[in-house]
Amino acid sequence: MLAIEALTVGFRRYRGLLAQVDVRALGPLEIGLARGEVLALVGASGAGKSLLAHALFGVLPPNALVSGRMLFDGIALEAQTLPALRGRKMGLVPQSISHLDPLVRCGRQLGWAARRAGRPVDRSGLEAALGWFDLDASVLDAFPHALSGGMARRLMLAMAIIGGPDLVVADEPISGLDADNAALVLGYFRRLADEGRAVLLITHDLVQAIPVSDRVAILRDGHLEGIAPAAAFSGDGSALASPYARALWRAMPENGFGLEPVDA
Amino acid sequence: MLEARDISFAYGRAAPVLSGVSLGVGRGEIVGLSGPSGCGKSTLARLLAGYLTSRSGAVLVDGAAPAKGWSPVQYVHQAAYLSVDPRWRIGAILDEAGPVDEALRNQLGVSRRWFERYPHEISGGELQRVVLLRALGPRTRYLVADEVSAMLDPITQVEVWQALQARAGAGLGILAISHGDALLERVATRRLHLEAGRLLPVSGSATKAIGNAGSPQCGKWPLEPANLPA
Amino acid sequence: MSEAIDLPVASPGPARLGNRVWTLVAALLGLVLIAGIAIGAPMLGSLGIAPDFSARLAEPSLAHWFGTDPFGHDMLARTVHGLNVSLWVGLVAASISVVIATALAIFAATCGRWADAVVAFLVDTAMGLPHLVLLILISFALGGGTTAVIIAVAVTHWPRLTRILRAEILQLRQADFIIAARRMGRSWGHIGFRHILPHLWPQILVGLVLLFPHAILHEAALTFLGFGLEPSRPAIGVLLADSLRYLMAGKWWLGLFPGLCLLMLVLCFDAIGNGLRLLADPRQGQL
Numbered sequence: 001m002l003a004i005e006a007l008t009v010g011f012r013r014y015r016g017l018l019a020q021v022d023v024r025a026l027g028p029l030e031i032g033l034a035r036g037e038v039l040a041l042v043g044a045s046g047a048g049k050s051l052l053a054h055a056l057f058g059v060l061p062p063n064a065l066v067s068g069r070m071l072f073d074g075i076a077l078e079a080q081t082l083p084a085l086r087g088r089k090m091g092l093v094p095q096s097i098s099h100l101d102p103l104v105r106c107g108r109q110l111g112w113a114a115r116r117a118g119r120p121v122d123r124s125g126l127e128a129a130l131g132w133f134d135l136d137a138s139v140l141d142a143f144p145h146a147l148s149g150g151m152a153r154r155l156m157l158a159m160a161i162i163g164g165p166d167l168v169v170a171d172e173p174i175s176g177l178d179a180d181n182a183a184l185v186l187g188y189f190r191r192l193a194d195e196g197r198a199v200l201l202i203t204h205d206l207v208q209a210i211p212v213s214d215r216v217a218i219l220r221d222g223h224l225e226g227i228a229p230a231a232a233f234s235g236d237g238s239a240l241a242s243p244y245a246r247a248l249w250r251a252m253p254e255n256g257f258g259l260e261p262v263d264a
Numbered sequence: 265m266l267e268a269r270d271i272s273f274a275y276g277r278a279a280p281v282l283s284g285v286s287l288g289v290g291r292g293e294i295v296g297l298s299g300p301s302g303c304g305k306s307t308l309a310r311l312l313a314g315y316l317t318s319r320s321g322a323v324l325v326d327g328a329a330p331a332k333g334w335s336p337v338q339y340v341h342q343a344a345y346l347s348v349d350p351r352w353r354i355g356a357i358l359d360e361a362g363p364v365d366e367a368l369r370n371q372l373g374v375s376r377r378w379f380e381r382y383p384h385e386i387s388g389g390e391l392q393r394v395v396l397l398r399a400l401g402p403r404t405r406y407l408v409a410d411e412v413s414a415m416l417d418p419i420t421q422v423e424v425w426q427a428l429q430a431r432a433g434a435g436l437g438i439l440a441i442s443h444g445d446a447l448l449e450r451v452a453t454r455r456l457h458l459e460a461g462r463l464l465p466v467s468g469s470a471t472k473a474i475g476n477a478g479s480p481q482c483g484k485w486p487l488e489p490a491n492l493p494a
Numbered sequence: 495m496s497e498a499i500d501l502p503v504a505s506p507g508p509a510r511l512g513n514r515v516w517t518l519v520a521a522l523l524g525l526v527l528i529a530g531i532a533i534g535a536p537m538l539g540s541l542g543i544a545p546d547f548s549a550r551l552a553e554p555s556l557a558h559w560f561g562t563d564p565f566g567h568d569m570l571a572r573t574v575h576g577l578n579v580s581l582w583v584g585l586v587a588a589s590i591s592v593v594i595a596t597a598l599a600i601f602a603a604t605c606g607r608w609a610d611a612v613v614a615f616l617v618d619t620a621m622g623l624p625h626l627v628l629l630i631l632i633s634f635a636l637g638g639g640t641t642a643v644i645i646a647v648a649v650t651h652w653p654r655l656t657r658i659l660r661a662e663i664l665q666l667r668q669a670d671f672i673i674a675a676r677r678m679g680r681s682w683g684h685i686g687f688r689h690i691l692p693h694l695w696p697q698i699l700v701g702l703v704l705l706f707p708h709a710i711l712h713e714a715a716l717t718f719l720g721f722g723l724e725p726s727r728p729a730i731g732v733l734l735a736d737s738l739r740y741l742m743a744g745k746w747w748l749g750l751f752p753g754l755c756l757l758m759l760v761l762c763f764d765a766i767g768n769g770l771r772l773l774a775d776p777r778q779g780q781l
Contacts, residue, residue, distance in 0.1 A: 045417055046387035095388065175414040176342055176443065205444075252418045313677065334679035335679070349689050351692050361678050401678075
């Protein structure tokens with residue numbers, strides 16, 4: 001349902017007062033995502049994982065340059081087509097909790113998300129949406145600053161999903177969540193995929209993400225190191241073809257928590 | 265010793281988040297603090313670091329109330345982008361804390377090439393390392409590290425914690441707050457669990473069991489995606 | 495670990511010129527025009543002030559680009575004189591307003607509850623009173639003239655900006671990076687100048703740019719009503735008031751050119767203000 005073809009993202013920056021240069025930050029990337037699939041996207045911070053999510057939703061900074069194609073069910077994702085898809089067919093769970101409006105009660109923000117998707121719901125609908133992520137109704141009347149980091153993250157998940165999107169892109173949805181809540185969120189993604197939707201799961205936490213994922217795309221320094229089946233991430237990782245993927249796997253606290261040399 | 269003595273805190277007129285919590289972090293110790301999300305871990309961290317003032321009780325640093333000037337207790341949390349002035353370049357941000365410790369800069373993997381950039385021009389994980397480097401000045405005796413490696417990839421996480429462990433070896437006391445049981449089990453010398461406003465000690469074997477369970481059990485969650493609009 | 499993996503700099507493309515050039519060109523053009531008025535007016539001397547009865551009410555021509563008035567004054571020279579007066583009145587009044595607003599906002603946001611209440615009361619009072627009436631009263635009480643107009647405009651235009659700046663400072667004081675600076679042992683003085691003020695500049699600049707046309711227009715209005723500058727001075731307000739009498743007689747150039755030039759002057763300030771704001775913004779600045 002999602003096809004990313006020869007995608008590159010760069011930035012136009014000033015060098016000196018007047019001269020500008022274009023700097024490549026991501027790509028070229030080729031990634032396909034089918035219905036019913038959870039694709040985990042892992043890699044070092046700064047490798048461009050969030051850039052990919054922002055490029056898909058057309059929310060890159062104004063000086064960004066994008067080339068290549070991104071197709072959603074055959075529709076090219078670009079300025080003209082995105083407004084009809086964003087928040088309706090495609091839901092984004094942003095990484096930073098600063099994406100919540102600090103001056104608006106959480107319930108209203110969740111209601112807006114539903115209305116933007118063309119599916120306004122009443123208060124009981126909002127409470128039900130919070131219930132999916134084990135949040136109680138008192139969150140509706142709270143301001144974002146009163147929520148803990150984990151609660152805010154689950155609220156953003158509810159906002160992304162309340163419109164019933166076919167594709168969910170989640171940028172670090174479980175960082176800051178305790179193990180129970182992380183498992184809850186990941187289990188929810190799995191069920192979304194099993195219903196025929198697709199999930200792009202951007203994360204650092206390989207150990208938690210592997211059991212719910214079908215494939216794992218490894219991003220390194222802005223290019224795709226490879227896509228491995230999730231099953232290859234097990235034991236000491238010797239089933240992994242990429243030395244970098246192996247090093248990532250072995251550095252997990254649950255595994256070796258060690259460093260090993262990776263050839264560049 | 266960084267001490268919290270019987271401290272309580274509530275936001276506004278809401279129910280208290282913490283009541284009568286006491287805690288001590290010694291020099292050279294890494295105390296791992298876990299607890300469910302929303303239980304007040306970050307509030308406790310902010311109280312210890314002087315970002316919030318407790319309703320009752322006291323926070324003592326080496327037996328004394330915190331004085332003016334460089335605070336011997338520094339606080340680094342998950343949202344690094346909030347901890348830096350968005351209008352300053354990385355180089356200036358680091359300079360504000362005094363001369364940069366080159367050895368530590370290399371250990372944390374902070375590149376000099378970032379110095380000319382603004383915070384939004386480097387990634388969250390890179391910025392987190394910048395904030396850690398800034399916090400670990402020579403006068404810092406205690407570090408309250410609230411989910412500091414949650415934004416980092418596994419390899420960088422190992423590098424950062426190796427650097428922090430080396431600092432602890434040199435006498436830095438660290439309160440490490442994390443949801444990652446496996447991580448705390450790796451790095452902490454002692455562990456505490458905060459739940460319903462109370463601190464409980466955690467024994468090693470019990471946490472090993474949690475940590476090694478690892479994989480989430482997907483079936484049992486009370487979720488009904490079928491409720492979603494199709 | 496030797497050196498961190500950097501944000502990949504694959505292949506910097508060829509250098510090119512960006513929007514910044516146009517921003518700078520627009521701002522510089524505005525600056526040149528304003529400087530031209532400020533320098534040009536004194537150089538005109540008595541041109542446009544001394545009457546020349548041989549060329550009364552002449553239509554625009556090569557000799558008199560903007561035409562002449564009933565006393566044979568060259569309207570181009572009079573407009574430049576008028577703009578010069580407007581420029582200084584507007585600039586000085588708007589600057590004083592901004593200084594008052596900044597000082598009151600800092601006072602309200604940093605000196606406790608009591609100070610905040612006093613400033614809030616002042617702001618509400620000043621905004622509650624009708625603008626023009628207050629202007630006329632102050633100007634009249636001070637006996638008219640340039641100083642009176644400047645003072646009247648300055649003391650009536652600060653409340654809105656005070657509110658914006660106060661809210662901004664209160665929000666910044668709570669910001670994590672400010673608390674972090676405190677915990678690094680930095681004084682409030684350092685934090686005020688290095689952290690808070692740079693965040694206020696855009697608001698202050700926009701405030702100045704927005705206040706400027708207000709100040710000029712109120713100066714013109716005061717003068718037009720007879721409570722402002724002396725009728726003998728060729729201020730834009732005086733020129734516009736005079737032109738009304740001849741508009742019905744088809745002497746369109748008397749009002750059109752001074753009016754257009756006043757608009758140009760306001761736009762020049764807008765271009766400069768916008769340009770500075772864009773360059774100061776680390777995000778927009780890269781475009």
